[in-house]
Amino acid sequence: MARYRDAKCKLCRREGDKLFLKGDRCYTKKCAIEQRAFPPGQHGHLRKGKPSKYNIQLREKQKLRRMYGLLELQFRNYFEKAERQTGITGTNLLCLLERRLDNVVYRLGFSSSRSTSRQLIRHNHFLVNGKRVNIPSYLVKPGDRVTLAEKSKNLFVVQESLKNFDARQMVSYLEMDVNKLEGRFLDIPSREAMPIPVNEYLIVELYSK
Numbered sequence: 694m695a696r697y698r699d700a701k702c703k704l705c706r707r708e709g710d711k712l713f714l715k716g717d718r719c720y721t722k723k724c725a726i727e728q729r730a731f732p733p734g735q736h737g738h739l740r741k742g743k744p745s746k747y748n749i750q751l752r753e754k755q756k757l758r759r760m761y762g763l764l765e766l767q768f769r770n771y772f773e774k775a776e777r778q779t780g781i782t783g784t785n786l787l788c789l790l791e792r793r794l795d796n797v798v799y800r801l802g803f804s805s806s807r808s809t810s811r812q813l814i815r816h817n818h819f820l821v822n823g824k825r826v827n828i829p830s831y832l833v834k835p836g837d838r839v840t841l842a843e844k845s846k847n848l849f850v851v852q853e854s855l856k857n858f859d860a861r862q863m864v865s866y867l868e869m870d871v872n873k874l875e876g877r878f879l880d881i882p883s884r885e886a887m888p889i890p891v892n893e894y895l896i897v898e899l900y901s902k
Contacts, residue, residue, distance in 0.1 A: 747899075749895060750895045750896070750898055750899035751899060753891055753892055753893075753895040753896055753899075754768075754895070754896045754899055754900075756891055757790075757889070757891045757893075757896060760807075760889075760891075761790050761793065761796065761807060762795075762807055762808055762811065767830075769900075771786060771789050771790065772786055772896070772900055774789060775788075775789055781884075782897050783884075783893030783894055783896065783897045784883075784884045784893065786893060786896070786897075787884065787887050787889055787891075787893055788881055788882060788887075789832065791866075791882060791887055791889075792832045792833050792834075792878070792881075793829065793830055793831070793832065793833075794810075794814055794819070794821065794826060794828065794829055794830070794831040794832075794833055794839070795807050795810040795811045795814055795829035795830070796810070797833050797839055797867065797876065797878060798810040798813065798814065798819060798839065798876075800863075800864055800867055801839065801867055801869050801876035802854060802855055802857075802858035802863075802869060802871075803819075803841065803851055803854060803855070803874075803876075804850065804851070804854050805850075805853075805854045805857070809850065809854075810829070811829040813845075813848075813850070813851070814826070814827055814828070814829045815827055815829065817842065818841060818842050818845040818848065818851075819839060819840070819841060819842065819845075820839070820840045820841070820842055821833065821837055821838070821839055822837055822838055823838075823840075825842065833878045834878065835878060835879065835880045835881060836877070836878070836879075837877070837878045838875060838876070838877050839875070839876045839877070839878070840873075840874060840875045840876070841874045846874055855871060855874075858871060864882070864886060864887070864888060865879075865882070865886050866878065866879050866880050866881070866882040866886055867879065
């Protein structure tokens, strides 16, 4: 499967915002945005001019896509699924992305980044309602319980991530029991509850052309 193999910090610099792709590093002064807050490339710091409406829409879409580590076709499929649902398309799109198992694992504090979550899930370290699930794109439903497999509870990467659990922002639609190493997806979130710094209406406009 195709995947991005270049430096992840370049993606944050290109979008001009922290996408939290490098885990705990993003919370330190080593973050690329803190050091070089301009697009990558030889002439990145020289780029000037007012961006077009299309460019603004495209950058917003790329920001959201890269934040969740999706390919263009995957992202487009989520958008089309959001369009078919009742309600506001933009909000539906964000809800679908938030319901991905790799995102839920990340939000619960089991890992420091979504890419790490994806790897842990692929290696059979997580259970949903007691059943092993190794598909990162699995959509979690309200009431679902996400737990670590018994053999995985002492994983160094998980324990290190949980140490910083209190420092991270916990969302209202998730519930975490650190002692039991168990999380629960409570309900489909509203737009106000999702801490996603994007303007989803620009993405809808882009795909509606």
